[in-house]
Amino acid sequence: MDRKRQLVQGLLFGIVFGFLLQKGGVTRYDVIIGQLLLEDFTVVKVMLSAVLTGMIGVHVMKQLGWVRLSPKAGSWSENVIGGLIFGAGFALLGYCPGTIAGAIGNGFLDALAGGLTGILLGSGLFAALYPRLRDGILRAGYYGDVTLPGLFKVGDWAVIVPVGALLGLTLILLEGAGL
Amino acid sequence: MDWLTAWPWSPYAVGAGIGVLSWLTFLFSGHPLGCSTSFARTAGMIEKLFRGRKVEEKPFYREIPPVVDWQWMLVLGMVLGAFLSAQLSGDFRWQWIPPRWEAAFGDDRLTRIGVSVAGGVLLGFGSRWAGGCTSGHGISGTMQLALSSWVSACCFFIGGIATARLLF
Numbered sequence: 001m002d003r004k005r006q007l008v009q010g011l012l013f014g015i016v017f018g019f020l021l022q023k024g025g026v027t028r029y030d031v032i033i034g035q036l037l038l039e040d041f042t043v044v045k046v047m048l049s050a051v052l053t054g055m056i057g058v059h060v061m062k063q064l065g066w067v068r069l070s071p072k073a074g075s076w077s078e079n080v081i082g083g084l085i086f087g088a089g090f091a092l093l094g095y096c097p098g099t100i101a102g103a104i105g106n107g108f109l110d111a112l113a114g115g116l117t118g119i120l121l122g123s124g125l126f127a128a129l130y131p132r133l134r135d136g137i138l139r140a141g142y143y144g145d146v147t148l149p150g151l152f153k154v155g156d157w158a159v160i161v162p163v164g165a166l167l168g169l170t171l172i173l174l175e176g177a178g179l
Numbered sequence: 180m181d182w183l184t185a186w187p188w189s190p191y192a193v194g195a196g197i198g199v200l201s202w203l204t205f206l207f208s209g210h211p212l213g214c215s216t217s218f219a220r221t222a223g224m225i226e227k228l229f230r231g232r233k234v235e236e237k238p239f240y241r242e243i244p245p246v247v248d249w250q251w252m253l254v255l256g257m258v259l260g261a262f263l264s265a266q267l268s269g270d271f272r273w274q275w276i277p278p279r280w281e282a283a284f285g286d287d288r289l290t291r292i293g294v295s296v297a298g299g300v301l302l303g304f305g306s307r308w309a310g311g312c313t314s315g316h317g318i319s320g321t322m323q324l325a326l327s328s329w330v331s332a333c334c335f336f337i338g339g340i341a342t343a344r345l346l347f
Contacts, residue, residue, distance in 0.1 A: 009208045010249035014256020016200055017212060022264035023186060024193035029277035036343035045190035047318060053198025054322035058205055067205040072310050072320055074327025082309025083331040087338015089301025091346060092294055096313040097215040097306055101254050105261030107273045114292040118299015124222035126307035127239035147324040159324055
């Protein structure tokens with residue numbers, strides 16, 4: 001596909017994504033911190049419904065041969081250590097790399113002046129350290145782009161059905177608990 | 180057309196909308212929704228302004244070239260989409276200090292910006308270390324059932340919950 005069409009599509013999909021995030025309230029610091037303090041479950045509700053809907057659709061399309069999925073490769077050291085560092089930043093800033101784009105569109109200047117500067121600095125720092133990290137710690141516990149069905153050696157739907165049920169049940173329980 | 184100006188929408192409707200959106204990005208563009216790599220590309224573009232083309236020779240930027248791509252435009256679009264929604268919802272405002280922050284830590288702008296920069300550094304560094312963020316791993320990766328994404332998403336929240344508890 002030609003580059004220009006890709007870029008236009010990216011922009012249009014981004015407008016919808018940002019619109020949805022803002023309508024969901026998750027471009028707000030207060031909502032994200034409320035989630036991390038386990039007081040306001042908006043973020044989890046948005047994420048789990050997105051994963052539930054998306055998971056079924058993309059796997060149906062995969063089965064029909066319409067799309068090719070691209071699960072990311074990883075390792076225990078990458079995903080656990082990186083994930084925890086990310087989490088600490090998530091709580092300090094109160095936005096993530098996606099919702100910060102929405103927060104900037106919402107007019108939130110701590111996101112623009114502080115958060116964006118920090119993310120660019122942190123990304124640049126990682127790029128500088130990358131050669132040493134790549135050949136060292138990031139390889140520890142490598143498991144590649146394995147998926148849960150691959151890991152358990154079962155068909156996709158043997159995972160999708162129980163995971164989907166679990167996500168749905170979690171949402172029902174949250175609602176039932178008045179959260 | 181009241182729904183266009185209504186705010187907030189049900190989180191389930193928003194989530195389902197993001198789910199359907201990810202069907203469409205896979206189908207039409209061949210990409211999952213993701214954001215954080217674009218910040219790394221932008222960091223490279225800025226570094227290029229100062230240090231010239233040799234930046235492209237760095238091992239990291241050989242893998243992640245500092246150029247505008249599909250995802251970069253997605254992130255740009257997100258700023259516009261959120262702006263549009265905020266305007267329609269009557270929720271747009273210039274705001275330095277979030278209310279919850281102000282209630283806990285006061286209204287000093289410099290403190291909030293300093294902590295935001297520090298948080299941003301950890302987010303930028305951590306998302307590259309983990310290979311994705313709340314969108315790329317947390318939504319797109321988990322729906323593809325990638326082990327790397329389920330592990331990362333759990334750790335995002337473990338790290339986030341622990342840090343938020345220390346702060347508040």
